[in-house]
Amino acid sequence: MKFTYETKKDTRSGFGAGMEYLSHNNPKVVALCADLIGSLKLEAFIKNSPERFFQTGIAEANMIGISAGLAIGGYIPFATTFANFGTGRVYDQIRQSVAYSGKNVKICCSHAGLTLGEDGATHQILEDIGLMKMLPGMVVINPCDYNQTKAATIAIAEYEGPVYLRFGRPVVPVFTPENQKFEIGKAIHLIEGSDVTILATGHLVWEAIQAAEILEEKGIKADVLNIHTIKPLDTAAILASISKTGCVVTAEEHQINGGLGDSVAQFLSQNRPTVQEFVGVNDSFGESGKPADLMEKYGLNAAAIVEKSLKAITRK
Amino acid sequence: MQTQELKNVASQVRRDILRQVHACQSGHPGGSLGCTDLLVELYFNSMKLAQDANGKVVFNMSGANEDIFYLSNGHISPLLYSVLARRGYFPVKELGTFRQLNSRLQGHPTPHEHLEGIRIASGSLGQGLSVAIGTAQAKKLSNDPSTVFCLMGDGEQNEGQVWEAAMYAPHHQVDNLIAFIDENGQQIDGPTEKVMSNRDLEAKYKAFGWNVLRMDGNDMDEVVATLAKAKSLLGKGSPIMILMKTEMGAGVDFMMGSHKWHGVAPNDQQLADALAQLNETLGDY
Numbered sequence: 154m155k156f157t158y159e160t161k162k163d164t165r166s167g168f169g170a171g172m173e174y175l176s177h178n179n180p181k182v183v184a185l186c187a188d189l190i191g192s193l194k195l196e197a198f199i200k201n202s203p204e205r206f207f208q209t210g211i212a213e214a215n216m217i218g219i220s221a222g223l224a225i226g227g228y229i230p231f232a233t234t235f236a237n238f239g240t241g242r243v244y245d246q247i248r249q250s251v252a253y254s255g256k257n258v259k260i261c262c263s264h265a266g267l268t269l270g271e272d273g274a275t276h277q278i279l280e281d282i283g284l285m286k287m288l289p290g291m292v293v294i295n296p297c298d299y300n301q302t303k304a305a306t307i308a309i310a311e312y313e314g315p316v317y318l319r320f321g322r323p324v325v326p327v328f329t330p331e332n333q334k335f336e337i338g339k340a341i342h343l344i345e346g347s348d349v350t351i352l353a354t355g356h357l358v359w360e361a362i363q364a365a366e367i368l369e370e371k372g373i374k375a376d377v378l379n380i381h382t383i384k385p386l387d388t389a390a391i392l393a394s395i396s397k398t399g400c401v402v403t404a405e406e407h408q409i410n411g412g413l414g415d416s417v418a419q420f421l422s423q424n425r426p427t428v429q430e431f432v433g434v435n436d437s438f439g440e441s442g443k444p445a446d447l448m449e450k451y452g453l454n455a456a457a458i459v460e461k462s463l464k465a466i467t468r469k
Numbered sequence: 470m471q472t473q474e475l476k477n478v479a480s481q482v483r484r485d486i487l488r489q490v491h492a493c494q495s496g497h498p499g500g501s502l503g504c505t506d507l508l509v510e511l512y513f514n515s516m517k518l519a520q521d522a523n524g525k526v527v528f529n530m531s532g533a534n535e536d537i538f539y540l541s542n543g544h545i546s547p548l549l550y551s552v553l554a555r556r557g558y559f560p561v562k563e564l565g566t567f568r569q570l571n572s573r574l575q576g577h578p579t580p581h582e583h584l585e586g587i588r589i590a591s592g593s594l595g596q597g598l599s600v601a602i603g604t605a606q607a608k609k610l611s612n613d614p615s616t617v618f619c620l621m622g623d624g625e626q627n628e629g630q631v632w633e634a635a636m637y638a639p640h641h642q643v644d645n646l647i648a649f650i651d652e653n654g655q656q657i658d659g660p661t662e663k664v665m666s667n668r669d670l671e672a673k674y675k676a677f678g679w680n681v682l683r684m685d686g687n688d689m690d691e692v693v694a695t696l697a698k699a700k701s702l703l704g705k706g707s708p709i710m711i712l713m714k715t716e717m718g719a720g721v722d723f724m725m726g727s728h729k730w731h732g733v734a735p736n737d738q739q740l741a742d743a744l745a746q747l748n749e750t751l752g753d754y
Contacts, residue, residue: 183610204610207641215599215633222603225588226611227531230603245593246630250600254580254590 156343156362158328164320164356165263167299169194171306172231176201179310183223187213187234192322193263195233213238217246217258224256229310232258236265236319237278244284251315252288259309260285261318265295266406267434267451268323268356268444277439283411285317286384292316292337293384295405295413297358299327301381304335312337319355321406323444326359329379340387342394346374349462350394350401354380354413357404357432357453364458375462383413388420395427400465404432404458406448428468430461470513476689477750478555479509483720484747485551485564485754491740493568496576499730501548503653503715504620506689508552511538511618515696518556526557528585536615537604539589541597542622542651543577544732550574553586554754561754595628597621598648602638602708605646616703619648624656627665632677638708639678646708647699648679651686653717655728670712679710686713721746 175182176198183205184198199206209216213234220230239262251258267277286293296302302320309316344365353361358379365375376394395401403414414431421427434451448454482505490496516536518526540549547567554561566572573582577592589600601619608615638646650670658664674681680702684695699709718724721743735743
């Protein structure tokens with residue numbers, strides 16, 4: 154199957170569109186934001202439902218606690234900010250007041266990873282998937298484009314329990330179908346192949362598709378899966394793909410330590426030991442720069458996925 | 470409930486606290502004894518709680534249309550457990566499982582084990598006021614006229630999140646909230662004035678926009694009167710803060726006046742000496 158796109162959009166705008174939908178369709182959804190309304194694309198939600206929006210100011214810890222309190226009162230809080238401030242900065246608040254307390258809070262964060270670009274490493278969190286997936290009961294989702302982020306936003310409102318939804322700032326190709334149903338924990342099989350499995354999440358899914366096309370020119374057929382949900386991991390889909398290909402490359406805009414690849418390796422080592430290569434940031438911080446330049450420098454693009462795929466195949 | 474009856478309940482609750490902590494030889498008796506009068510007053514007098522047709526309390530996580538209490542300084546859990554059990558949320562004999570393996574009465578309170586009466590985990594300090602504000606705002610959004618209460622420690626005022634919440638509540642006119650600070654002047658490493666001075670909490674909270682009251686938290690008559698006054702100030706645009714002077718270890722003479730009993734369990738002889746000072750009004754578990 155050939156993937157094409159007509160427009161590029163930012164995933165955070167998909168979140169904003171999902172929130173706009175929820176402002177009309179779910180009166181229990183409330184939104185909180187720590188002084189980043191424009192960056193989170195919350196304008197439409199606030200315009201439609203001003204009474205269901207809570208501005209917390211630059212006080213993320215308080216925002217998480219208030220969200221837990223709103224959840225107790227029967228609402229479905231979407232706590233929003235940048236990924237660095239919504240996870241690492243408030244880890245203990247999420248751990249105690251949300252995860253351990255079992256509260257129905259949705260932590261929705263933009264500007265995850267390197268692709269926020271010029272602001273540099275203080276804001277480029279590459280550890281958030283790891284932090285969140287370690288919390289018992291936390292669902293972790295990293296959608297790949299505008300349409301999927303919108304669908305995921307709508308889907309998590311229907312799910313009872315804590316969720317971390319991660320998205321970003323750059324415009325990326327919109328290639329998933331509009332109004333595709335989003336199923337938490339259900340991987341999407343994008344390309345059929347038998348030589349190497351590529352498991353990608355977030356912005357790296359489009360890069361994985363590009364990589365598969367390059368590999369095909371070399372006569373290599375990649376089996377590509379969109380792992381939008383890192384936890385719970387769709388182990389059945391992964392196992393089905395591995396049994397065809399016998400090797401795997403994981404790709405994510407995150408530290409290799411603690412990311413999707415880690416989860417995959419942990420599962421495979423116990424169930425079907427498999428040659429694996431990792432596309433991710435290798436134990437370093439990011440830096441300022443243009444998003445595409447950063448992805449190139451840190452090895453997070455189609456070229457890197459191709460290279461790791463060839464290596465995985467030779468190691469089989 | 471009459472003040473004398475509240476005092477009788479408080480005496481039993483203090484016995485429960487000491488016996489829980491003694492049985493597992495761990496926990497925090499000092500602050501628990503100091504805040505006993507407040508929690509007894511709230512749960513047996515001021516708070517409007519959901520009840521069934523027979524007048525027995527019933528627990529709903531949402532707390533819709535009933536008053537809600539949050540304990541932010543979760544280490545005084547033996548007090549909260551005793552008050553909840555004595556009020557009828559769970560069997561009093563379950564107090565005997567405090568801090569033991571497979572118990573719902575964890576060292577610090579949590580809803581994780583589905584203990585009736587507990588809505589949020591606390592223990593890592595500084596988080597409860599934010600949660601209370603969130604629930605208070607949920608009540609406003611639902612046109613629920615009931616009140617949210619929250620107790621913090623004075624040592625807990627060291628935590629930055631408390632001040633984020635202190636700034637937020639007046640800004641958003643969260644005026645269905647009554648918070649308390651237990652000013653016992655002690656924290657683990659010594660007197661609060663030496664470890665990290667709070668200086669003038671009344672001036673600080675007033676400057677943030679709170680309506681601030683003071684009371685002697687170990688004088689039941691004054692606790693009843695101050696709660697009544699605080700409730701008369703609800704719905705007037707400002708959250709309410711009650712600064713409550715207490716004595717750590719209140720009710721047991723040799724536990725008072727020092728931070729020594731913050732987190733230390735009494736031995737057999739000390740338990741006997743302490744219980745001799747407290748009437749068994751409702752029957753030990």
